[in-house]
Amino acid sequence: MPILEVKNIHKSFGGVEVLKGVGFSLERGRSLALIGSSGSGKTTLLRCLNFLEKPDAGAISVNGELLFDAADAGTHTESGVRKKRLHFGLVFQNFNLFPQYTALGNVTLARELLARDEDGFKTDKAQAIGRIRDEAEEILARVGLADKMGSYPHELSGGQQQRVAIARALALKPDILCFDEPTSALDPELSGEVLAAIRGLAERDTTMVIATHEMGFAREVSSHIIFLADGVVLEEGAPDRVLTNPQTERLRSFLGAVL
């Protein structure tokens, strides 16, 4: 059974239909690369997955559980959505770190707030917080920031900030981690370190959906590529097949322009 199933997502903004029935499925431990020209709806699709936008039609299931169905208002309640979001993580193009928290604080904040709702938190508060902190430190070390835990976002380079953002998302152990062009706000020499961190996640079999303009990276890290155009999945398949042997003229010209 696929871990993520997305069916027939439609989304319009003020009468303009951006997504016209997008669907795909993803197996646990695999990565999906989302490619397509600017304005093709990559961000919109990721935002729908993370419940930042509400699709006009379509359904999203994780692990066989129906999380969202546009036709079923019972799946739209605010408190329900907040819980369901935790199946997903999202790394933004422009990081969106919390400036008043250190790198470590950024990673632990949401985890600590969630822990308050768990049984037994009150009885063993110090220990629970200690555990969250240890985990956060371990995750930060994994993305190469062991020596930057106490730094505030403005004291970090863009690449370091983005890696903190990745650690922050990882700390909640999402089933599926989404990336929206994680390196496009970075200078080329800084994007390497972020890509390396994501590559590390792929090696650990993290399930990911990655919108990207970097075709080399998409090919290397993903097991499946989706080409979005005109609001639909115009072409999809294994990276080698999609990137070297495009079937449609649209994909051919897109690849010609970005490669």
Place this chain on the structure above:
Amino acid sequence: MGESLADVTLRLLEGFGVNCVIFAVTLLCSLPLGLGVAFCSMSRFRPVRYISKTFVWIIRGTPLILQIIVIYYVGGLVFGLPPIERLDAVLIAFTINYAAYFSEIYRGGIESISKGQYEAGQVLGMTRPQIFFRVILLQVVKRIVPPMSNEIITLVKDTALARIIANKEILMVAQEYISTKVLIWPLFYSGLFFLVFCGGLTLLFGAAERRLSYFRA
């Protein structure tokens, strides 16, 4: 000298007590009230938003002196109510007036925080109140300290307007020395009170800005 320095100091201090009361009560009431008005101005409900914005427009668009006079006289002359205390009229007028100004500062501060900050919190499963209190608030505070300090220092000097309906605040006391004793120096001396008070506030706000300088927002 017709009056001893100690005498004048005491009388001016007494007057300045009134200024201080107006300052403190206005701040205490208008800071929270202004936040309420700010939320109304940003409300998703159009009528609430319009009422709030109209309120702010009227209050900021008319002189504070006029508002003081209106509040002092309108109850008695228009509605036949018993007269209200001179000081109370001033406190009400100041609170309303400053709430309107503060609300715009709050609104500017809150609206200047990028949508991405809210979305980052949402994606991490935080509740709306958690996002506001744990992520947004401190960034807003940092951004509004400079405009707030400006406004609050203006408030110190505005308290002198209380004399328009014969509250015995410091300037009124000082001016009486001109008419009764032909003494001008108490007037300059009263200015010193304001200078010292505002100087203290400036130091305080400077310290607040430094306390918040550990991050950038």
